[in-house]
Amino acid sequence: MSPATQIKGCCPLDCQDTCAWVATVKDGRVISVQGSREHPFTRGTLCAKVNDYQERTYSADRLLHPLRRAGPKGEGKFERITWDEAIDGIATRFSAIIEEYGPEALLPHNYLGSMGAVQRRALMRLFHALGASQFHGSICGAASNILDAEGHPRGFDPEEMVHSRLIILWGSNDLSTCHHHFHFMKEARRLNGARLVSIDPRRTRTARACDEHIPIRPGTDTVLAAGMAHVMLREGLADLEFAREVSSDLDEFVQQVSEWTPERVSTVCGIDADVVERLAKEFGVKKPAVIRTGIAPQQSVNGEVFVRSVSALAILGGHWRFSGGGLFIEAYPVFYDLQAARPDLMTGQPRSLDMVRLGQSLTDRSLEPPIMGLMIWGTNPAVVQPNVELVREGLRRENLFTVVLEHFLNDTARYADIVLPSTTQLEHFDIQGAWGHHYISLNHPAIAPIEQAKSHGEIMRLLAKRMGLGAPALHESDEQIAASALPPDVDLEVLKANGWVKKSPVRPGFEKGKLRLSEGIPEAVKPPGAGHLQLLTPKSHYFLNSSFANMPRQRKAERQPTLDMNPSDAADRGLSDGQQVLVKNEQGALTVWLRVTETIRPGVVSLPGKWWSVPVETEAVANMLTPSSWSPGGQPAYNETFVEVVGAA
Ligand SMILES: Nc1nc2c(c(=O)[nH]1)N[C@H]1C(S)=C(S)[C@@H](COP(=O)(O)OP(=O)(O)OC[C@H]3O[C@@H](n4cnc5c(=O)[nH]c(N)nc54)[C@H](O)[C@@H]3O)O[C@H]1N2
Ligand SMILES: Nc1nc2c(c(=O)[nH]1)N[C@H]1C(S)=C(S)[C@@H](COP(=O)(O)OP(=O)(O)OC[C@H]3O[C@@H](n4cnc5c(=O)[nH]c(N)nc54)[C@H](O)[C@@H]3O)O[C@H]1N2
Ligand code: SF4
Ligand SMILES: [Mo]
Numbered sequence: 001m002s003p004a005t006q007i008k009g010c011c012p013l014d015c016q017d018t019c020a021w022v023a024t025v026k027d028g029r030v031i032s033v034q035g036s037r038e039h040p041f042t043r044g045t046l047c048a049k050v051n052d053y054q055e056r057t058y059s060a061d062r063l064l065h066p067l068r069r070a071g072p073k074g075e076g077k078f079e080r081i082t083w084d085e086a087i088d089g090i091a092t093r094f095s096a097i098i099e100e101y102g103p104e105a106l107l108p109h110n111y112l113g114s115m116g117a118v119q120r121r122a123l124m125r126l127f128h129a130l131g132a133s134q135f136h137g138s139i140c141g142a143a144s145n146i147l148d149a150e151g152h153p154r155g156f157d158p159e160e161m162v163h164s165r166l167i168i169l170w171g172s173n174d175l176s177t178c179h180h181h182f183h184f185m186k187e188a189r190r191l192n193g194a195r196l197v198s199i200d201p202r203r204t205r206t207a208r209a210c211d212e213h214i215p216i217r218p219g220t221d222t223v224l225a226a227g228m229a230h231v232m233l234r235e236g237l238a239d240l241e242f243a244r245e246v247s248s249d250l251d252e253f254v255q256q257v258s259e260w261t262p263e264r265v266s267t268v269c270g271i272d273a274d275v276v277e278r279l280a281k282e283f284g285v286k287k288p289a290v291i292r293t294g295i296a297p298q299q300s301v302n303g304e305v306f307v308r309s310v311s312a313l314a315i316l317g318g319h320w321r322f323s324g325g326g327l328f329i330e331a332y333p334v335f336y337d338l339q340a341a342r343p344d345l346m347t348g349q350p351r352s353l354d355m356v357r358l359g360q361s362l363t364d365r366s367l368e369p370p371i372m373g374l375m376i377w378g379t380n381p382a383v384v385q386p387n388v389e390l391v392r393e394g395l396r397r398e399n400l401f402t403v404v405l406e407h408f409l410n411d412t413a414r415y416a417d418i419v420l421p422s423t424t425q426l427e428h429f430d431i432q433g434a435w436g437h438h439y440i441s442l443n444h445p446a447i448a449p450i451e452q453a454k455s456h457g458e459i460m461r462l463l464a465k466r467m468g469l470g471a472p473a474l475h476e477s478d479e480q481i482a483a484s485a486l487p488p489d490v491d492l493e494v495l496k497a498n499g500w501v502k503k504s505p506v507r508p509g510f511e512k513g514k515l516r517l518s519e520g521i522p523e524a525v526k527p528p529g530a531g532h533l534q535l536l537t538p539k540s541h542y543f544l545n546s547s548f549a550n551m552p553r554q555r556k557a558e559r560q561p562t563l564d565m566n567p568s569d570a571a572d573r574g575l576s577d578g579q580q581v582l583v584k585n586e587q588g589a590l591t592v593w594l595r596v597t598e599t600i601r602p603g604v605v606s607l608p609g610k611w612w613s614v615p616v617e618t619e620a621v622a623n624m625l626t627p628s629s630w631s632p633g634g635q636p637a638y639n640e641t642f643v644e645v646v647g648a649a
Contacts, residue, residue: 002027008036008499009443011050012119012425013544014112014140016178016330016436019046020500023054023426023446030054030426030446039500040159041180041437049544049554056407056424056551057450063406063413063421064451073396076414076614083452083462086418091466093401094130094373101369103131104350109358111139113378113547116430116443117340117485118478119422120378122457123405124341125473125481126464133371134352139384141295142356142635143303144329152311152515153320153508155331157438162187163324166286168279169198170221170310172294175206176541178436181292182206188324195286197279199224201536202564202606203599214279215601217270218534218639219300225309226521227265228280229257229316237284239318243517246315246510253312253517260521270601283317288325290314296538299638302522303631312517320510333440333503335433340485342473356636358385359628362394377405377422377456382412383546383610386636388623389588405456408550411613411621421453428455431482431495438504440486442495457481533569533605535583535641537622540609549612561592561611561620565645566602570594573645580648583607585641588624591648605645 004026011019020036033053037044046053056062066086071077081089097105108127114120138145147154161167161184174182188194198207199214199221207213216224232238233254244250262273262280269276283289291310298306311327319325353361353371358381362371371394385391395402395415404416413419427449431442449455454462457478464474476484483492487503495501539545542554549555563583565575575581577596582589583605592607600606611620629637 004031007444007446009425009446010432010441010499011046011053012114012116012430012432012443013050013547014115015544016434017041017047017180018115018432018434018437018439018441019050019180020441021046025446028447030057036499039439041439043180043183047179048542048557049548052553054426055553056548057426059408059551061408061550062450063408063419064453065421066452067419069417073415074392076409078409078419086420087462087466089418090403091463095467097373097401098130101372104133105369105372106130106132107135107353107361107371107374108132109135109355109374109379109381110377111355111379114425114430115432116425116482117337117432118428118430118455118457118481121337121340121485122460122478122481123375123377125345126460126469128341128343128345129464129469129471129474131346131348131350134350135355136352137354137356137634139356139636141298141329143298143631143633144307146304146633147307147311147329150516151511154307154311154327154329156326156328156508157504158328158331158436159184160324161185161290161328162191163322164188164288164290165192165194166282166289167194167196168283168289168291169196169200169206169210170291170293171200171297172292173200173204173206173539175209176204177294177539181436182209195282201601201604202538205541214271214275217268217601218536218604219302220269221297222302222305222309222521223260223265223268224271224276225313226257226260227262227276228283229253229313230260231262231277231280232284232316233257235281235284237281238316239321242318242321243316245512247515247517248513249516249518256518256521283313288319288322289317290319290325290328292328296536296639298631298635301629301631301637301640303635303637304633305519305522308517308519309521315515315517320508330435331437332435332505333433333438334487334505335440335503336485336487337433340481342484345471345473354634356385356630356634359387359390359394362397362400363390372399373401375403375405376412380410380412380546382415383410383612383621383623386623386626386638387587387628388621390628405459410546410550420459421451423449423453423455427453429478429482431485433485439500439502440490440495441500444496529642531644532642533565533603533645534639535625535643536604536606537626537638537641538606538608543609546610546612549610558609561590561607561609561618562595563592563645564595564597564600564606566600566604567596567598568602569605570596575645575647582646582648583625583643584646585625585643587627590620590622590624592620605643
């Protein structure tokens with residue numbers, strides 16, 4: 001028996017906390033992962049999803065060998081092949097596609113399954129060098145990009161929240177989705193008596209831990225923000241000096257909110273007028289206050305209007321003058337993630353396709369050239385994209401050659417022609433930034449790759465070599481690839497020793513007279529048709545999107561796909577707690593279990609978690625019901641979903 005060793009690493013998942021962890025290795029096997037005690041943000045804990053990450057690595061269901069399809073697409077029948085056969089097969093097919101259709105007929109498709117610079121970006125070097133189609137857009141918080149583009153700051157160092165005196169969690173379920181952030185909010189409560197207010201159609205774990213919960217009707221947040229601005233202006237509680245200084249259209253904005261009295265807001269948002277009045281006054285008086293908003297309220301056709309309205313409100317309150325005040329959606333360290341993809345390898349200007357229209361791109365018969373070769377990694381589009389049946393229709397195309405890099409044979413991998421086994425975070429070297437704080441994190445491999453799993457850097461090098469591509473960037477080691485994302489003043493050796501470094505960007509500044517605050521206020525969302533309920537599909541506590549939905553412990557904790565419904569809606573339909581129900585609309589239908597609960601407002605139902613199609617007992621892919629609709633900036637409008645619910649036969 002050898003003594004245990006401790007290896008510094010970090011959680012690679014798409015979460016705002018980017019925790020630093022310590023993996024304990026004994027006799028060549030990882031026996032635990034624990035949150036780093038020294039890391040100021042992680043503070044010794046991981047989360048309920050990840051605190052046994054080694055179980056994922058050692059799972060009996062792990063993909064550990066390359067596979068080739070041996071049945072119809074989607075069925076999940078595969079046969080084992082060697083790496084030589086796999087690389088050869090991909091290179092041959094990609095070359096043939098380039099020959100016949102040109103390189104733009106190849107499409108890479110990936111997201112944040114791993115946030116590591118190597119796992120996420122290395123393969124892009126290959127596609128850049130080949131001249132493949134590019135992709136843009138995001139399935140997550142695309143709407144808030146408009147703030148960035150126009151110069152509205154959308155975040156600051158979240159550790160500053162300890163100075164806040166009022167924290168509005170506006171559609172943000174931090175205790176489930178980024179619980180390390182909540183620590184700083186509780187600290188603010190302890191230090192300054194800060195009040196925490198949750199605005200959420202559901203009384204979540206987070207809402208229960210707040211001082212007040214406002215169960216707003218989903219999609220009407222812009223109206224509430226207008227009402228709050230209205231009251232602040234009427235009461236002389238707006239910081240007009242600050243707002244005029246930084247904005248270009250204050251008068252228009254004042255005009256726009258003038259008609260939104262608390263009474264009118266109340267009828268649209270489904271909350272009491274005095275709640276609007278009181279919250280607005282508190283927001284005007286308490287300095288600093290912060291609006292902390294999550295991703296879900298952006299997931300509507302009015303996503304951009306929403307983020308502009310909360311930014312305008314934070315500006316009107318003058319909260320940006322103080323540390324811990326303003327708007328918080330996202331925060332990043334200085335880190336040059338995209339550099340790791342080496343866009344300079346591109347010659348010419350290949351077309352770029354929107355990643356959230358994957359179904360459309362794969363099925364569009366007029367697309368010239370059509371997509372004939374697809375490589376997918378770090379995302380599960382057959383589950384997470386809007387109107388997922390269209391994506392599946394595309395993936396079923398017989399003449400489409402699909403390669404999927406995965407840990408598990410999930411819904412997407414089942415449509416692949418070739419599946420390649422990726423290493424997990426315990427088996428590879430990587431470096432990553434963050435989207436919820438200011439730390440850069442490094443991950444040392446704790447163990448060697450299991451069986452035949454390979455890092456994405458290694459897979460990129462094998463393909464480049466087999467395709468005869470000579471650019472040196474295509475033959476760099478994983479460590480070189482990772483290091484290429486670092487800012488020049490971060491020393492790799494220091495980072496290797498410490499595991500992380502805080503690298504804050506300069507504090508957001510404001511140019512004079514620049515920001516647009518007004519944008520018209522939509523008369524709230526499309527009203528649901530008679531008998532219809534609005535369906536929300538938020539994050540579950542134990543899954544990370546569709547990741548972990550196959551892991552026994554996390555599945556057991558989530559029990560089964562469950563639709564939350566208010567008792568009044570259940571009574572109207574003669575439905576009772578615990579029964580199976582059919583959730584349906586013009587696009588599809590799902591069978592799930594019903595939970596009748598006061599924790600959701602009337603008129604709204606919620607199906608948390610991205611369940612897979614397999615096993616059939618828990619088959620419930622919520623995106624079978626979500627429409628092909630997007631905000632103007634391309635954010636899938638997952639919340640624009642209206643359903644009927646009836647008892648299952
Ligand atoms: N446990 C867990 N953690 C995760 C994830 C996960 O899947 N599971 N996913 C990660 C990812 S990718 C992301 S983007 C983040 C997202 O983190 P969050 O944005 O916190 O997650 P959501 O659950 O999508 O939405 C937050 C809350 O918004 C509410 N909401 C929905 N629509 C509206 C609306 O119109 N108005 C208002 N005011 N509220 C609304 C929902 O009821 C929900 O409780 O979480 C990350 N962390
Ligand atoms: N209806 C509805 N749809 C949604 C959302 C919603 O709230 N409602 N949320 C949206 C949001 S905010 C997001 S961010 C997306 C998330 O969508 P995705 O980014 O697709 O997230 P996951 O479903 O977790 O899929 C990530 C995949 O990456 C794999 N993976 C993890 N690590 C690695 C690695 O190192 N290598 C490889 N090759 N694979 C790895 C995992 O096994 C998993 O299958 O979903 C969106 N879709
Ligand atoms: S998912 Fe988030 S909270 Fe959980 S360990 Fe990873 S970074 Fe930390
Ligand atoms: Mo996300």
